[in-house]
Amino acid sequence: xxxxxxxxxxxxxxxxxxxxxxxxxxxxxxxxxxxxxxxxxxxxxxxxxxxxxxxxxxxxxxxxxxxxxxxxxxxxxxxxxxxxxxxxxxxxxxxxxxxxxxxxxxxxxxxxxxxxxxxxxxxxxxxxxxxx
Numbered sequence: 116x117x118x119x120x121x122x123x124x125x126x127x128x129x130x131x132x133x134x135x136x137x138x139x140x141x142x143x144x145x146x147x148x149x150x151x152x153x154x155x156x157x158x159x160x161x162x163x164x165x166x167x168x169x170x171x172x173x174x175x176x177x178x179x180x181x182x183x184x185x186x187x188x189x190x191x192x193x194x195x196x197x198x199x200x201x202x203x204x205x206x207x208x209x210x211x212x213x214x215x216x217x218x219x220x221x222x223x224x225x226x227x228x229x230x231x232x233x234x235x236x237x238x239x240x241x242x243x244x245x246x247x
Contacts, residue, residue, distance in 0.1 A: 128163070130241035133224055135202065137164040146202045168224040169247075170198035175208065175216060184230060196222050196244050204242075211246035223247045 128134035128148075135146030138159040143152065146166050152159030175194035192208035194216075208216060209227060222244040231238040 130229075130239070131226070133166045133168065133204075133242055134163055135166050136161045144200045144202050146198075146204055166202055166204070167199040170196045170204070170222055170244075172208075172216070172218055172220045172222055172246075173197040173203055174218060192216050194222070194244065204244075207243045209243045209245055215246045221247045 129146070133146070134148065135144060136148040137144045138152040138155055138161050140155045140159045141152065143154055144164060144166070145152075145161075148163065149161060151157075152161055173195040175192055177190050177192050179190050181189045181191070192211070194206060194208050196204045196206055198204060206224075208222070209225065224242050225245045226240060227243045229239045229241045
């Protein structure tokens with residue numbers, strides 16, 4: 116599966132640092148970053164902001180039939196993590212015992228490999244979450 120290096124680098128703040136944005140007018144955080152605040156429209160002023168690294172599992176599912184390129188990882192958990200600032204993030208759960216994966220469990224962001232093209236291709240890293 117070939118992926119564009121410029122696309123990876125464009126999203127480096129989101130993938131590597133969990134950087135979103137916050138509206139200075141209504142104080143609403145967003146992830147991923149937005150150019151316009153949906154609440155304030157033109158009156159809003161958005162600036163970059165690092166999202167919290169911790170949150171709770173809002174909901175989750177176990178994936179048994181993975182998309183192309185991720186078949187070797189099955190089964191794995193995908194979860195919506197509600198961060199401490201109430202922003203919700205979709206992420207894979209890693210390094211977590213099955214019995215601890217439940218709604219309301221505390222989770223922390225970890226930095227992991229997402230995929231690699233091949234043994235000589237690009238390797239993409241990014242955030243995943245782990246039960247703490």
